[in-house]
Amino acid sequence: MILEVILKEFTNLNLVKGNPSTSIEYIWSDSRKIQKNDLFVLSDEFTDVQFMSSAIQNGSNTCLISKSSNLLNIAIEKFDNVLTCNSSANQMQGKIASLLLDHPSLKLEVIAVTGTNGKTSLTHILYHFARSLGIPSGLIGTIHTKFNDTILETGYTTPDASSLQLLLKKMLEDGIKFVFMEASSHGLKLGRTDGIHLRAALFTNLTKDHLDFHKTMEDYLLSKFRIFTLLDESNKENKFGIVNLDAEGGEQVKALIEKNSVQSNIKYLGKNCTYDIAKPEISINGSEFIFKIKKSKSTFYRNLRIRSILLGGFNIANVALALSCWVELNIETEKLTTFTESIPRIPGRFDIYYNPDKDRIAIVDYAHTPDALLNILISAKELNPRKLICLFGCGGDRDKTKRPEMAEISERIADLVVLTSDNPRTEEPESILDDIEKGFKDKSKIIREIDRKKAIQVAISKLQAGDILVVCGKGHENYQIIGKEKFHFDDGEEIEKAW
Template sequence: MKIAEIIKRIPEIKVRKGDAFLDINYIWADTRKLSPNDIFVLPEGQAENYPKFIESAKNLGVHSILVSSSQLKIPGIEGFTNILEAEGYVGDVHGKIASLLSGNPSKKLKLVGITGTNGKTSLTFILFHIASTLGKKCGLIGTVHIRILDKILETGYTTPDSSSLNLILKDMVDAGVEYVFIEMSSHGLKLGRTSGLELQGAAFTNLTQDHLDFHSTMEDYLDSKFKLFQILESSSLTNKFGIVASDVPGGDLMITKLIAAELKSPIYLMGNSGEFNYSHTKLSLTGSEFRLHRKEKDVPFIEVRKVKTNLLGNFNIFNVSLAAFISFELGLPWENILHSIESIPTVPGRFQVIPSSDNSRIAVIDYAHTPDALENILKSCKEILPKQLICLFGCGGDRDRTKRPMMARIAEEYSDFVILTSDNPRTEDPKSILGEVESGFSRGFRRYETVVDRRSAIEQGISMLEKDGILVVAGKGHETYQIIGKTKTDFNDYEEVKKAFQNWEKDR
């Protein structure tokens, strides 16, 4: 496609220098993927490497570069034959160009974006299960992996960069996929990775403290999440919709922003005052029972249905309920949806239960790495009424430090015993991280132990676990590595817990 045609479709671009009739193949911020007829974009947040990236692009024979007005004076930019200037944020323009040059694949799909601090992964997995069970061809993009029908691909980010994302969506179209469920992280939304997508649906789960190392303020974090609904608003698809969980942390803030924005897209609420809700929850170690409330459109009454699912915990009741309502708004048959949620495959690293061989005690693996997520998992375990609840967790290095003492206070409140251990310390000293976590315990609290080595900590937790007790192993979930310094080594909580149970059973 010629530059002139791109500008005609995306008027936020203007030619500062060069030939508007040059043919363009694609757009990349990754120099390893560039070809001469591509547009190069400087990757966000890597200013110290810009001279090296610019030189690499030129050596590859790349003629065109997209920059913001503030980047025009970066040394080396003037050496490109074509300089395109983006009005506004260059990441958003990058996303729109990637979508255009890949053939607008999202427009050919029913794409549902999910955002929120917690619950994104579980929700997308449940949605994939519901739609697949009902015979739909589905794709999934998120933290654990990318899935195209039955094909699994690994991913390095919750939300891939916009160039990669649109090519993934194109592959899904080519594979015959109809429905795609995608996690939209605050990073991805803020950096423009999802800009230019045509959404069928959007959903917000909650907003609690996380990623303040990236966002700096909760207001910026909220603004980034809100961008999902701005993308929905710009979508040209018919029957598009949004669903916001209202009775959750951050729900009122999101609703306030939506009201102020006066969006024309239909936005429904899940909560006490919303079109959708759930109630009468009943928890056990074998499953969960609850009721779903759905207001009939144009009819002054509410349908209430008693349902059950094999998934455990109040937060999973929330996830299953929201997934059911999203599926309904996508036009899937309500009765079939209710039947499909009775048996849902366990989401990797999300309330993943590992019992001892005699089922006398269990461990629960969960990705909970924020204060809110840790509280949710511990409360859900507490509601099952175990005779003992042990919480094992740590906090990541080179990440938001303010949440460390907060998580300690939560673990103290809900647990009978706490084991502090390493969780991707990265370049920080693991003992220093755990010292900051310990500072959150109340004065005189002694029901905890610090075991820096995570494998040893898991072994200790299993050895301490009493009959009818629960060990929560929080923080890593589906991850299959531990990052110490800048080295990533193999480590899998699920496998380590299984080994610890086997060793304990041999020795007792």
């Protein structure tokens, strides 16, 4: 494709230097991925001039840069062709990548899920429904990307914009019809999801997290809300959004939807909404609830009894959101109710390990935010353990403000708390535990053990018949990051060794 075609498609781009007949193969913001005739994006956070030289050496003669960038003159000096944009270069990358690949998402049904917690669980539940319906589907998220027999480790919840468009193209070529994608706040803010034509956008909740990146809750909220801006920009027909109104952040998102006059069809899950939940029941064998669907232009609801092996009130909300999505996609509700009973366990999400000989339960969960920890402990408490033990740590080089909050929550609900390392990264592990410990009033409820393996052994040694241990923070992860090195570590494996 030549630059002239790209310029005609995007009126906010200007060719300030070069030839509009220049051929462009693809687009990257990573100079290491550049090949001959690729367009190099100088992303908004771009600071290292050496990457320009690297991109040119790898075959690029054209760059895209924001016209407000202080590196514009250097880019003009180095590249034969220079495109400027009036807005964010990050947000243009995905749109141009989509154009270069003939918009793969337009030929797919892409369902994107955002929220602090629940993204992985909800996308897996949606994926289960699709597979049960016989629909070829793909999954993009925290644990992995998978479609047909392909499983990829992308390294991010939401891959970079160019990689994401290539993934969608590959899925399309492999016969995939539906794609269920986690949209992280980082991905939304950095433009990784721009250029994707969404069929649906789902919002789970918004609680404190990632303030090391967003700095304020307002920025975090606005980043999550961008999913509905992308939904409005989508050229898909019959597009829709669903918001969990009863969850934290639901009312804030609704207010933004109304303030910004979102044009897409938005439905809500919550009291007196199109979809609702009633009579939730949770036991060690699973959960049940009444899923309520309000008939169009009526005050009456259709009630469906739903059963699932997934535990926890948060998973009831996830299943209800998934059901709401498929109802909006015009799938018969009778089919959906049968599929809920066969939803498989989701790796590292309320993942139960049971020792029948000693009648002890350990639960592994990815909970690493105050709200997620609260929900997981409440759900474990609902199983009526004789004693509840919580093991957790906090990631290093990440938001420090949540550390004492998580301490307060664990002290309030658990009978005993074992503090240990999560992924300390380059922070001193003892210093992280000191920060957490500041949130405790009663230090007698704490056991400190930096070594996570030993901490799990200590926690299990405290378990008696009828007790439950909740191991939080790492979930599906099979590694631990200490310093700048990654070591194999799996909570589930260590639990089974320690039984």
